[in-house]
Amino acid sequence: MTAPARTRNRRGNGASRQRAQSAPAVEPTEGAPPPAAAPRRNGRTGRTTAAERAYARRAQRAELLQREPSAEPAKQKTKMRLRWPSSRASFVLMMMGLLAAGVAATLWLSTQAIADSYRLEQLRGINARQAEQAEQLQRQVTKEESASELAKKAKDLGMVPGGDPARIVVNPDGSTTVVGEPKKAHAANTAPPAAPPVAPVEGTQPIQGAPVEGDQPAVPVEPETAGQ
Amino acid sequence: MAAGGSSRRGTVANGRTRSTGRRTYSAGTRKAAAKRGNGGTRSRFSVVRILLVAVMVIAGLKLVQVQVFEAGDLSAAAERQRTKTVDIPAPRGAIMDRDGAKLAFSVETRALSVSLKAMRKSWDEFKVKNPKSDQNFETQVSAAAKYIAEKAPGKKTEQELLDLFHRPDNFTYLVDGLEPSVADDIVKKFPELRSEQRAAREYPGGTLASNIVGWAAWNMDDPDVSKHNLRGRIGLESSRDNDLAGTPGKRMVNTAQGNDNVEIPGTERDLQPATAGSSLELSIDSDLQYDLQSKLADYVAQSHAKGGSAVILDAKTAEVYALANDKTFDPNDIHDATPEMMNNKAVSSPYELGSVNKLITAVGAIDAGIAKPDSVISVPGSLQVADKVVHDAWNHGTQNFTMTGIFAKSSNIGTLLLAQQLGEDHYADLLKRFGLGQRTGIGLPGESPGVVPPRKQWSGTTFGNLPIGQGLSMTVVQMAGMYQAIANGGVRVEPRIVKAKIKPDGTRVDEPAPKSYVVVGPETAKTVVDMMRAVTQNGKGQNKGTATTAALEGYQISGKTGTGQQVDPRTKAYSDHLYNITFAGILPADHPRFVVAIRLDAPDTTLPVGHSAAPLFHDIASYLTQKYNLPLSDGPTPVVPLVVN
Numbered sequence: 017m018t019a020p021a022r023t024r025n026r027r028g029n030g031a032s033r034q035r036a037q038s039a040p041a042v043e044p045t046e047g048a049p050p051p052a053a054a055p056r057r058n059g060r061t062g063r064t065t066a067a068e069r070a071y072a073r074r075a076q077r078a079e080l081l082q083r084e085p086s087a088e089p090a091k092q093k094t095k096m097r098l099r100w101p102s103s104r105a106s107f108v109l110m111m112m113g114l115l116a117a118g119v120a121a122t123l124w125l126s127t128q129a130i131a132d133s134y135r136l137e138q139l140r141g142i143n144a145r146q147a148e149q150a151e152q153l154q155r156q157v158t159k160e161e162s163a164s165e166l167a168k169k170a171k172d173l174g175m176v177p178g179g180d181p182a183r184i185v186v187n188p189d190g191s192t193t194v195v196g197e198p199k200k201a202h203a204a205n206t207a208p209p210a211a212p213p214v215a216p217v218e219g220t221q222p223i224q225g226a227p228v229e230g231d232q233p234a235v236p237v238e239p240e241t242a243g244q
Numbered sequence: 245m246a247a248g249g250s251s252r253r254g255t256v257a258n259g260r261t262r263s264t265g266r267r268t269y270s271a272g273t274r275k276a277a278a279k280r281g282n283g284g285t286r287s288r289f290s291v292v293r294i295l296l297v298a299v300m301v302i303a304g305l306k307l308v309q310v311q312v313f314e315a316g317d318l319s320a321a322a323e324r325q326r327t328k329t330v331d332i333p334a335p336r337g338a339i340m341d342r343d344g345a346k347l348a349f350s351v352e353t354r355a356l357s358v359s360l361k362a363m364r365k366s367w368d369e370f371k372v373k374n375p376k377s378d379q380n381f382e383t384q385v386s387a388a389a390k391y392i393a394e395k396a397p398g399k400k401t402e403q404e405l406l407d408l409f410h411r412p413d414n415f416t417y418l419v420d421g422l423e424p425s426v427a428d429d430i431v432k433k434f435p436e437l438r439s440e441q442r443a444a445r446e447y448p449g450g451t452l453a454s455n456i457v458g459w460a461a462w463n464m465d466d467p468d469v470s471k472h473n474l475r476g477r478i479g480l481e482s483s484r485d486n487d488l489a490g491t492p493g494k495r496m497v498n499t500a501q502g503n504d505n506v507e508i509p510g511t512e513r514d515l516q517p518a519t520a521g522s523s524l525e526l527s528i529d530s531d532l533q534y535d536l537q538s539k540l541a542d543y544v545a546q547s548h549a550k551g552g553s554a555v556i557l558d559a560k561t562a563e564v565y566a567l568a569n570d571k572t573f574d575p576n577d578i579h580d581a582t583p584e585m586m587n588n589k590a591v592s593s594p595y596e597l598g599s600v601n602k603l604i605t606a607v608g609a610i611d612a613g614i615a616k617p618d619s620v621i622s623v624p625g626s627l628q629v630a631d632k633v634v635h636d637a638w639n640h641g642t643q644n645f646t647m648t649g650i651f652a653k654s655s656n657i658g659t660l661l662l663a664q665q666l667g668e669d670h671y672a673d674l675l676k677r678f679g680l681g682q683r684t685g686i687g688l689p690g691e692s693p694g695v696v697p698p699r700k701q702w703s704g705t706t707f708g709n710l711p712i713g714q715g716l717s718m719t720v721v722q723m724a725g726m727y728q729a730i731a732n733g734g735v736r737v738e739p740r741i742v743k744a745k746i747k748p749d750g751t752r753v754d755e756p757a758p759k760s761y762v763v764v765g766p767e768t769a770k771t772v773v774d775m776m777r778a779v780t781q782n783g784k785g786q787n788k789g790t791a792t793t794a795a796l797e798g799y800q801i802s803g804k805t806g807t808g809q810q811v812d813p814r815t816k817a818y819s820d821h822l823y824n825i826t827f828a829g830i831l832p833a834d835h836p837r838f839v840v841a842i843r844l845d846a847p848d849t850t851l852p853v854g855h856s857a858a859p860l861f862h863d864i865a866s867y868l869t870q871k872y873n874l875p876l877s878d879g880p881t882p883v884v885p886l887v888v889n
Contacts, residue, residue: 151351158346159448163534180866183798183876195876196797221804 176201258823302809328507328755331470333441334490337521339457339480341530342565342743347457348447348481348575350474353420354427355440356392359637361414363436385409388434393417395426420444428736445481446721447575452535455588456567456688456741457524459575470494478575478586483689484524487745493518515796520748527743530693532556532853536566539860540842544570545863547854549825549847553590553720555739556864557728559836560859562737562758564686567591591686594717595692595843598808599654601713603726606651607777608674609662611768615647617775620888623650630704637807649886652778652789654805656712663711671710672699677763678726679736680718685758685775687741694718713808714818724841727803727828731836734769736761759762776802777833777881780858786887794829794858796865800877803829805856810846822846827857831865832877840864 063071159165182196310318336863340351366438367381389405399419400408401678408416422430427439445460458479464472473489476482535552544552556565569589573581587593609615627634636655650658663671675681681696695717697706709715721739730829740760745753763769767852780795780803782788792804806826812819825844830836840861846853868874 148352152423154349155351155446155448158349158446162345162449162452163530164449165454167534167538177867178870180797181870185606185876 251813267823271369274429321832323496327498330495330497330512331441332493332495332514332518333443333473334492334518335520335748336443336445336460336474336490337523337748339488339524339526341453341526341528341533342563343529344525345360345451345530345696347453347526347528347530348445348460350443351446352424353442353444354422354424355420356418356422356427356430356441357438357441358409358416358418358436358530358617358729359415359438360409360411366436373709374783384434384436388437390428391433392430395430396422406638417646429775442472445474445575449530449534450574450576451572452530452537453526453528454479454575454680454872455569455572455590456480456528457575459573459578460485460488477590479689480524480687483687484742487524488521490521490748491519518651522748522753523746524742525560525746525752526741527565528567528741529565529871531567531714532868532871533568535871536864537568537572539863539867540568541570543853543857543860544844544847547844547847547851549844551589551845552843553593553845554840554842554845554860554864555590555720555724556737556868557839557841559728559731559830559839560737560845562725562728562732562739563743564721564739564741564840567741588688588690589845590720591688592690592692592719593843594692594719595824596714596717596721596808596810597723597843598713598806598824599656599659600723600726600804600806600828600841601716602651602654602659602711603730603772603776603804603828604671604674604678605659605663605666605711606647606667607730607764607772608670609647610771610775611764612670614662614664614665616647617646619647620644621647621650621658621661623655623661625657627660629660629708632705632708634708644888646888648775648778648884649787649888650884651776651804652781653786654790660708663707668702668707669699671707672702674763675716677736677761678729679738679761680716680722680726681800684719684721684725684738686721686739689757691721692719694722713806720841720843723826723828723843724839727830727841728839729763730769730772731802731830731839732769733766734762734764738764739760773802773830773833776804776830778884779803781807781881781883781886783883783886785881787885789886791827791856791858791861793856794827794861794865795881796862796869798876799865799869799874800833800835800864801829801831801861802880803827803858805858807855819833821849823849825849825855825857827861829861829865831868833881834877835875837872837874838865838868840868856870 178201179199180196182194182198185193185195187193256599262660271398333352336350339347341347363384366382371380374546389402389409392405392820393400393402396419398420400502405418408418418437419525421444423437431437431439442462444462445719447454447457456479458476458481460474460476460481463475466472470492473492474661476485476488481488494515496513496515496889498508500508518850536556540554543549549634553568555567557563557646558565567590569587571585573585603711610617615621622638622642623636623645625640645653645655645658646840647658647662649655650819668721679729681694683691683693685691697710697715725736725739728739737760740755740758742755744755747753764772777800779791781794782795791803794801794803794805804827806824806828808824808826809818809820810822810824811817812822823846825847826842828839828841831838831840842857842864844854844857844860849855853859
């Protein structure tokens with residue numbers, strides 16, 4: 017759409033505006049040849065070469081006229097427009113710049129990523145070590161606080177089970193009653209909590225071999241059921 | 245022919261082109277040429293075009309084949325080339341007691357192994373390359389053995405490690421159970437060694453509750469290495485393995501240089517995350533469990549018994565607070581365990597319990613209104629049952645017992661008289677209601693249902709045996725269950741040992757509530773509990789119960805002693821010197837909190853501690869009252885007459 021080289025008589029915006037002002041008078045007749053200009057005609061279109069050029073110029077003017085309304089704000093847009101490469105060389109330069117920046121950014125990012133992954137690896141190592149340490153401590157604590165270990169330690173300290181304690185009951189009137197008899201705890205290796213001496217039930221005789229206190233064996237009346 | 249024509253025309257066309265120099269054809273010329281060109285040139289073009297299209301089609305088809313049909317295989321093959329999958333082990337859940345104290349948990353460990361074949365080969369090659377070097381396989385091996393023995397004391401000695409290195413095998417494991425950092429250090433120093441990820445199970449309590457918790461060990465049975473994991477072998481570790489184990493995950497790592505050991509950092513991605521196993525919370529109280537285990541073991545030793553079991557249940561919920569055998573194994577040192585130690589006899593070995601079973605007759609008689617606790621019953625010195633004569637354990641003439649006295653003094657004849665009034669069918673029904681002959685579903689493996697002869701097979705003497713606890717067998721848990729039923733107002737709840745499952749995210753999933761069965765009404769249960777208090781009564785004259793030593797100052801105790809005759813394995817008949825000494829009791833009788841059942845296997849009944857388990861009950865009850873701060877009973881047990889003249 018660029019105007020042919022014939023636009024050399026155009027001298028900037030001011031001139032074109034001037035011409036553009038006179039243009040509306042011509043506009044209605046656009047497309048139709050002016051009646052007085054037909055001495056030498058082209059074979060195909062019926063116009064002379066000069067006429068054709070004139071038409072071209074007019075078309076150009078008309079085009080300029082159409083652009084006219086946007087000419088005012090164009091002053092502000094110039095800055096924007098300047099940014100666009102006006103030549104092939106600057107375009108190529110810009111592309112190369114972009115490419116270089118892209119490559120640099122990619123390199124930088126991947127370096128960062130790898131550096132991060134090494135750091136991650138390192139932190140994982142630290143994490144694993146500390147998890148192991150925590151596990152070890154947990155192991156120790158759990159072992160130390162288990163009932164069997166505590167009992168052993170208590171025993172080593174010379175502690176013995178307390179036996180039957182006596183209890184003090186506070187009555188509603190505020191007086192107290194001692195239930196049970198406070199006894200000295202004895203060392204664990206002494207005799208077990210006293211089983212009172214065998215006391216046969218009065219007036220009875222134990223059957224031979226049968227336990228006396230506690231209970232009597234049920235008399236087996238059905239030895240043949242043995243093994244059931 | 246067509247080719248000749250086309251070449252001639254081609255020449256003509258070329259001539260023209262040449263004559264016009266660099267100028268392009270005008271539109272008219274082109275049109276003309278196109279009109280003329282429907283001969284050889286076009287067909288040559290079409291041949292090429294067809295060829296090209298054919299190539300494109302072939303390429304397209306191949307593309308479809310590669311991208312669609314073979315896509316999976318090819319990408320898998322590519323993956324294999326540049327990646328490797330690493331297994332992420334799933335941590336096994338812990339087993340805790342009711343207060344969260346850990347009874348079993350897992351720790352991460354490493355096992356060191358060495359490929360002896362590869363190691364020898366590489367040292368042989370080294371020898372060829374450096375003939376003057378002092379270093380060889382032997383020096384390296386002895387250095388490694390020394391270093392490992394030093395770094396991991398108590399695992400293997402230097403000599404043992406050297407023996408392992410000199411085994412004629414291609415591959416051997418050197419040492420297991422190393423801490424990861426120690427293993428990493430060793431492998432760094434001796435790159436021939438390989439460190440393998442494993443887990444070990446820790447049992448901080450040792451023998452504490454090991455009969456319940458069981459034992460898990462590293463399992464390498466599966467040929468697929470990724471499936472090697474800790475697996476439960478005994479106890480809850482085995483029966484709840486599915487809950488505890490979790491699911492191992494998989495992670496993919498890119499590798500470089502076609503070598504699986506060269507991983508590219510930062511390329512790990514989880515294919516399938518590992519799901520940790522759930523933890524189990526038991527109803528066991530580890531302090532109580534320890535106390536019960538040690539007291540029982542002491543008592544068994546003192547009474548010269550072959551063995552013993554005991555259980556403590558919550559009177560309301562039937563949760564198992566403690567379950568012990570006299571002997572148990574240490575899961576941290578499983579090699580010393582004998583099969584007998586690993587047998588959880590408290591649930592697996594039923595026995596004939598003797599007079600403790602008289603409870604059923606008492607419950608039946610009260611419930612049916614046959615007698616009241618203070619009813620007087622005339623008990624003769626002997627009783628004919630079918631073709632046998634039954635005696636009481638002590639000689640007496642016809643005596644007037646109260647019903648309470650029959651049970652407190654454990655009269656066989658009195659019990660049988662009551663049972664006969666109750667009737668066989670009613671009695672058989674009660675046996676079923678008390679859950680005898682059925683598994684309790686406690687949640688431990690290898691539970692025995694015990695043996696109760698089916699009603700149809702009862703002979704004339706069967707009913708002379710069952711009421712006094714012979715001719716049927718049960719486990720100590722079932723025995724405790726009977727007393728739990730009456731302590732809980734006649735509602736029997738199945739005992740349970742696992743309270744809840746705790747998922748890896750911390751959510752708690754309670755175990756399904758145990759089934760409960762109404763055995764008798766609450767009034768009957770209360771009456772029987774009160775009546776059975778007389779067993780521990782220490783009255784004057786004949787008003788003494790059979791278990792005065794079970795009494796605990798300040799608390800009312802309800803219970804029953806038992807002496808069941810064992811079958812002598814040699815004579816296959818009831819033995820006159822092998823007894824099961826049993827006791828079941830409720831603490832405190834007025835506001836039941838706990839039920840304790842004890843069985844001693846064949847103690848020396850001539851010893852004071854050997855003929856009754858009541859002193860052991862006393863000790864256990866005394867500990868329970870202190871541990872759980874049980875309030876004292878409202879008053880001392882009222883003394884009631886047992887024998888009336």
